[in-house]
Amino acid sequence: MRRLPPLAWLEPGVALGGLVPAAFLGWDALTGGLGANPVKQATHQTGQLALMLLTLSLACTPARVWLRWTWAARVRRALGLLAAFYAALHFGLYVRGQDVHLGRIWEDVAERPFVTSGFAALLLLVPLVLTSGKGSVRRLGFRRWTRLHRLVYPAAGLAALHYWWGVKQDHTGPLLAGLGLLLLGLARLRRP
Amino acid sequence: PAGRVIRPSGPYDTREPLTSYRDMTTYNNFYELGLGKGDPARNAGALVTRPWTVVVDGEVRKPVTLDVDTLTRWFPPEDRIYRMRCVEGWSMVMPWLGFSLGDLLRRVEPTGAARYVQFTAIHAPDKLPGQRPWVLDWPYTEGLRLDEALHPLTLLAVGLEGRTLLPQNGAPLRLVVPWKYGFKSIKAIVRITLTRTPPPTTWALAAPHEYGFYANVNPAVPHPRWSQATEQRIGESGRRPTLPFNGYAEQVAGLYAGMDLRRNF
Numbered sequence: 001m002r003r004l005p006p007l008a009w010l011e012p013g014v015a016l017g018g019l020v021p022a023a024f025l026g027w028d029a030l031t032g033g034l035g036a037n038p039v040k041q042a043t044h045q046t047g048q049l050a051l052m053l054l055t056l057s058l059a060c061t062p063a064r065v066w067l068r069w070t071w072a073a074r075v076r077r078a079l080g081l082l083a084a085f086y087a088a089l090h091f092g093l094y095v096r097g098q099d100v101h102l103g104r105i106w107e108d109v110a111e112r113p114f115v116t117s118g119f120a121a122l123l124l125l126v127p128l129v130l131t132s133g134k135g136s137v138r139r140l141g142f143r144r145w146t147r148l149h150r151l152v153y154p155a156a157g158l159a160a161l162h163y164w165w166g167v168k169q170d171h172t173g174p175l176l177a178g179l180g181l182l183l184l185g186l187a188r189l190r191r192p
Numbered sequence: 193p194a195g196r197v198i199r200p201s202g203p204y205d206t207r208e209p210l211t212s213y214r215d216m217t218t219y220n221n222f223y224e225l226g227l228g229k230g231d232p233a234r235n236a237g238a239l240v241t242r243p244w245t246v247v248v249d250g251e252v253r254k255p256v257t258l259d260v261d262t263l264t265r266w267f268p269p270e271d272r273i274y275r276m277r278c279v280e281g282w283s284m285v286m287p288w289l290g291f292s293l294g295d296l297l298r299r300v301e302p303t304g305a306a307r308y309v310q311f312t313a314i315h316a317p318d319k320l321p322g323q324r325p326w327v328l329d330w331p332y333t334e335g336l337r338l339d340e341a342l343h344p345l346t347l348l349a350v351g352l353e354g355r356t357l358l359p360q361n362g363a364p365l366r367l368v369v370p371w372k373y374g375f376k377s378i379k380a381i382v383r384i385t386l387t388r389t390p391p392p393t394t395w396a397l398a399a400p401h402e403y404g405f406y407a408n409v410n411p412a413v414p415h416p417r418w419s420q421a422t423e424q425r426i427g428e429s430g431r432r433p434t435l436p437f438n439g440y441a442e443q444v445a446g447l448y449a450g451m452d453l454r455r456n457f
Contacts, residue, residue, distance in 0.1 A: 035218065035219060035229065035230060036214075036215035036218060036219035036229070036426045036427070037229070037282055037424060037426060039424075040282075040424070041229075097424070098431070099422075099430050099431050104419060104421070104422070107419065108418070108419065112416070112417055112418065114416075114417040114418075115417075165417060166417070168280075169223070169227065169328065170227050170326070170327055
């Protein structure tokens with residue numbers, strides 16, 4: 001019998017676990033659990049999930065390097081793809097909340113920095129999703145692939161800015177997100 | 193348990209279908225009871241609404257300090273079905289129970305110098321879970337020009353859908369100015385002061401480029417972060433166009449004749 005690699009459940013476990021919030025969201029949507037303004041509520045939840053997962057994906061390499069958690073590197077891709085999934089859902093819900101009125105959506109993207117920043121973050125994730133397959137590293141070459149995937153830092157920064165601008169008064173959430181990203185960025189620049 | 197059935201009957205009542213009582217009492221902005229939309233209903237117990245004293249003073253000949261229940265004996269409340277438009281882009285149709293603010297103001301006899309009305313809400317940071325110093329400059333204050341305050345549409349509400357107002361809706365006494373964004377309609381009022389000069393207002397102090405003193409509902413003037421051209425009516429699935437002065441232009445546009453509403457937003 002072929003021996004399974006250590007922690008064989010890790011990648012599928014993270015991928016499935018990351019979809020649990022989406023399942024809860026779907027359940028709430030069907031049972032009225034999202035309250036009086038369901039599309040807005042779901043938009044907020046998916047946005048926060050996207051930023052949280054993106055931050056976790058950025059924590060993988062520092063965790064491997066600084067804490068010697070070798071397993072962390074194996075879940076990085078799943079976390080990044082989950083972040084992109086929730087970001088796309090977040091954008092789709094916003095579009096739905098605007099009645100798919102393209103003129104209004106374009107006005108938001110073009111004229112309101114709050115929306116522009118979020119949209120730019122989403123666009124930056126697109127090439128990363130497209131080159132997330134194992135073959136892409138080979139095709140692009142390791143150096144070029146690595147350089148391309150540094151786009152995740154501006155994407156995360158823009159997402160945090162979008163969150164900051166989206167909050168009316170209490171900026172605790174965006175501040176924590178920004179601080180976390182800053183620390184993770186610094187942890188990548190230095191090596192132990 | 194449903195309240196009594198409210199049907200439009202007065203000249204200002206909208207004929208649009210009422211928002212569900214559940215939505216009106218569970219989806220609220222009342223930061224004193226928490227920042228989330230569901231927090232005010234969850235933390236309603238923190239706001240003790242009886243006994244409740246209201247002070248009416250300032251530029252008036254007959255200042256009074258009285259219990260809120262005395263106030264409703266003086267001015268028996270009536271049903272008023274108004275549209276309510278939040279600055280965040282959602283709206284409801286709410287059957288208030290209240291009386292015209294003008295009736296109270298006339299009773300205390302404003303002096304010739306009175307130009308504005310300042311409203312002050314409860315200040316009890318040790319009891320109210322949301323009254324934290326980093327959220328807003330407490331207590332919440334609002335203001336109207338005297339002619340706005342005397343307009344027959346301007347209401348002091350003590351009930352909703354035939355029932356006593358719940359804390360999340362601003363019990364025991366709140367302002368309702370239906371042609372202005374919801375934040376103008378201050379909740380849990382303890383003081384009404386007539387003044388000579390424009391009073392400070394909480395949101396205009398917190399973010400002056402986003403929230404002005406007038407805050408009239410205006411689809412042509414966007415909020416810096418979102419358009420005000422349309423709104424999400426709670427309970428409906430699509431957006432509907434926002435009307436100038438929230439649909440009350442016929443009654444109130446004259447109050448602002450000659451004013452640049454882009455600058456006086």
